[in-house]
Amino acid sequence: MAAYAKIKIFYISIGFWLILGVESYSGGSNHTLTIYPGGSVTIPCHYDKKYTQQKKSWFSEIDQTSTYTNTxxxxxxVIDHPDQSLFTVTMRNLQNKHTGLYYCVVETGEQPPIKTIYEPYLKIQTAPDVSVVNSSVSGHxxxxxxxxxxxxxxxxxxxxxxxxxxxxxxxxVGRTVTSQNSSVQIRDDxxxxSFTVLMTGLRRTDSGWYFCSVGDxxxxxxxTVTEAEPGKAKDTSESGHQENNNNTTEVTDKLQKENKLLTVWLPVSAALLLLLILISVFIWRWRRRPKQDEQQIRGRNGSRNNDAIYSKPEDPVIYSTINDENPNDAHKDTTTYSTIDNIPGSEAKPPAGGTVYSSVAPHQQQQ
Structure with missing residues (x-):
């Protein structure tokens, strides 16, 4: 015989149970587990420690078959966990045909010989009435x-x-329950x-199977609660199977890197921009300076009248008229100096005495 036995057992049907005297599940109304098509579910079946050595099985009312533990x-x-006084049933690739009633069964070896410890009803739905984001969560x-x-x-x-x-x-929902060092808070949205369950101050004894329940x-x-790592702060939350936590960590790391880049590059960019502006202003002023100097020279030359010398080569006298820029300026020296010399090539000869007389007077402009 194989390591497991999957046989049809009609004696475990309800009618035969009544004949033999079967102790039914006393955990209240049947639980309805809603699962996506193609999805999977793990169902815990708790039993009394005194049944640790007894046979346990998973019974399907759909096809009247039973599957024993360690199969x-x-x-x-179907796996037995005697150290936890439970066995788990994992069903994969669930389809509509799997919708129906199931039983967790223990063969007691006493009267009554059969004990039903759990009666879940599986319902396969495209949009499950109740589901969870993560079916396995762990923390320290x-x-x-x-x-x-x-x-x-x-x-x-x-x-x-x-x-x-x-x-x-x-x-x-809406109530906060505190038990010794741990507490449970439930908030509905x-x-x-959706509603969120927050368990704080975790203890090792908080490990185990739970379920989210809405109606039936x-x-x-x-x-899973693991021992806190020595020398390290206790985690606020951790999930071994939570991809959301991994995504959050990646996003946080990315934001921190971006902030570091901004912290370094913003001051550098500002300094480079300021340097570029200063260089542009210097080049602009340097290019304008020759034009300004030229204009100032032209202005100064335009304000001073240098009259030409009116003379002919045969004239013995050289006439020169000098106009002051601003003869009425009281703060300016009114003395005007004029040097008169021979014009090269002129036929005029200087006087015998060598003295050249020049009359210099302010020139009054006619209005």
Missing amino acids: TEQNLS EGGNISVQCLYSSGYQNKTKQWCRYKDQSCYT DGRR ALNPVHI
């Missing part, structure tokens, strides 16, 4: 973790809860049709 198939795994002892639960529009007015499978203890629909989540 692994392509789309189904003393730190925090958060879980986001989503629900459809038809479930907006139903009760939202965060529950623990083991003892069926639940925390309701009707606009986004739910979705399981596994929480």
